[in-house]
Amino acid sequence: MANETARPPINVLIVDDETSQRNPLAAMVSSWGFVVETADDGQQALDKLGAFPANVIITDLMMPRMDGFELMKRLGADGNMPTAIVLTAFGNIETAIETIHDLGAFWFLEKPIQPNALRILLERAASQSALAEETERLQRQLSYQGVLVDMVGTSAPMQQVFSIVRQVAPSKAPVLIAGESGTGKELVARAIHHLSSRRGGPFVAINCAALPETLMESELFGHEKGAFTGALERRAGCFELAQHGTILLDELGEMPSGTQAKLLRVLEDSRVRRLGGKSEISVDVRVIASTNRNIEDALKNGDLREDLYYRLNVFEIALPALRSRMSDVPLLCETLITQLNHKHSCNVTHLHPEVLDAFMKHSWPGNVRELRNVLERAVIVAGAGVIQMAHLPYDFGVSSGTRTAPEFLEPESVRLPVGTTVSEAEKALIQLTLQHTKNNKTRAADILGISLKTLFNKLKEYGAEAASSAEAS
Numbered sequence: 001m002a003n004e005t006a007r008p009p010i011n012v013l014i015v016d017d018e019t020s021q022r023n024p025l026a027a028m029v030s031s032w033g034f035v036v037e038t039a040d041d042g043q044q045a046l047d048k049l050g051a052f053p054a055n056v057i058i059t060d061l062m063m064p065r066m067d068g069f070e071l072m073k074r075l076g077a078d079g080n081m082p083t084a085i086v087l088t089a090f091g092n093i094e095t096a097i098e099t100i101h102d103l104g105a106f107w108f109l110e111k112p113i114q115p116n117a118l119r120i121l122l123e124r125a126a127s128q129s130a131l132a133e134e135t136e137r138l139q140r141q142l143s144y145q146g147v148l149v150d151m152v153g154t155s156a157p158m159q160q161v162f163s164i165v166r167q168v169a170p171s172k173a174p175v176l177i178a179g180e181s182g183t184g185k186e187l188v189a190r191a192i193h194h195l196s197s198r199r200g201g202p203f204v205a206i207n208c209a210a211l212p213e214t215l216m217e218s219e220l221f222g223h224e225k226g227a228f229t230g231a232l233e234r235r236a237g238c239f240e241l242a243q244h245g246t247i248l249l250d251e252l253g254e255m256p257s258g259t260q261a262k263l264l265r266v267l268e269d270s271r272v273r274r275l276g277g278k279s280e281i282s283v284d285v286r287v288i289a290s291t292n293r294n295i296e297d298a299l300k301n302g303d304l305r306e307d308l309y310y311r312l313n314v315f316e317i318a319l320p321a322l323r324s325r326m327s328d329v330p331l332l333c334e335t336l337i338t339q340l341n342h343k344h345s346c347n348v349t350h351l352h353p354e355v356l357d358a359f360m361k362h363s364w365p366g367n368v369r370e371l372r373n374v375l376e377r378a379v380i381v382a383g384a385g386v387i388q389m390a391h392l393p394y395d396f397g398v399s400s401g402t403r404t405a406p407e408f409l410e411p412e413s414v415r416l417p418v419g420t421t422v423s424e425a426e427k428a429l430i431q432l433t434l435q436h437t438k439n440n441k442t443r444a445a446d447i448l449g450i451s452l453k454t455l456f457n458k459l460k461e462y463g464a465e466a467a468s469s470a471e472a473s
């Protein structure tokens, strides 16, 4: 019986070493209107998949040469996992459950196969596959119009970023995202997660700069009760929390070197051991790392371990600064205004041409985050209608670049003219020290004699200040 509803052809690959099982199964599935191909074992299945893109794989587990486990592991690693139906012999339920857990296999069916049960599973698998294809098609169409998940950008460099994101998303390969602060590194990481088969799993982001070594390791790998002073309860780490999902290691260059070595081991073995723990836990997590540091510098001065870098940079995405893709500004404004209208219940329609002109002349050292902050203020002040120059900070666009740096900073010393306020002096000192430590915040906090947390609070304050007053500080 051919399928009655008009649906695109669904390719089914049947993998079984026993001809007496495989052939009747193929005949039955093909009589239901599916396009069927067969393979004797995992190796042949992999060979055939090149020419026969299967939507669904029905596979036996025990086979010579390459068994069903290995087949799915390979497909999973390539990110080309079609929907899979695993056939198991009676009594092998435990293995089957393990398969589903470890490999993300779709379903299992006990032998002898009940035709009705198989048909229901195939129909469901087919509709899931059709849905995934439709979503991908729409995403592709949208990205040509300058939208990819939550990112917008029609400029050539952003279109290039979109294209890499689309390519890397389906695989499990690690990704390293480099770019100045506010360029959208976290947004890219979320887009990769969203466009991967892990989208139903968790996305866990951890800021590697915010914590001292022991706490950082406990955050990443978890700890057992009593592992260190203050470890009152057993706690799962980010890797466990991100099981079957994606972890973003933000500001990787700031991670202590010892922790980087431990992280490398986790990446190599896909296993973590909680601090103070005896056994290891197997983790299936896709790792994305980001840094706003110059990677070459970080490698040269030892802030980023070379071995870890080579493990992580299977794909490297360099996010361009906003000033090098100014043609994106109008579309970004439109998108951000829509988001901000929604957030603040406002009804702003567009920018006055004079405002857009000022935006196009600005150098945006804080990148998209700065643009968003300037717009947020303007949307709130305007409330509705057109954003005018009067809705921007009073000296927006008057000067470009930071005022503090050239006035106060000389190599390795701070010059403080009379009239400098205490907070301006503090800011200048912090900036110079960060310059001296090549942005290593842990070292800068040490030199300044303040806690890392205080340093972060200060930097956050300066960031907000820069954006809300457009370098009036």
Ligand SMILES: Nc1ncnc2c1ncn2[C@@H]1O[C@H](COP(=O)(O)OP(=O)(O)OP(=O)(O)O)[C@@H](O)[C@H]1O
Pocket: 150, 151, 152, 153, 179, 180, 181, 182, 183, 184, 185, 186, 187, 188, 292, 332, 335, 368, 369, 372
């Ligand atoms: N291409 C884009 N389209 C729309 N919004 C964007 C885009 N890029 C960045 N943004 C917005 O800009 C802000 C900053 O982005 P994000 O937090 O991803 O930057 P980041 O590079 O991780 O910054 P940092 O290094 O400071 O952590 C967010 O509000 C984000 O939504």
Ligand SMILES: [Mg+2]
Pocket: 185, 186, 250
């Ligand atoms: Mg970030």
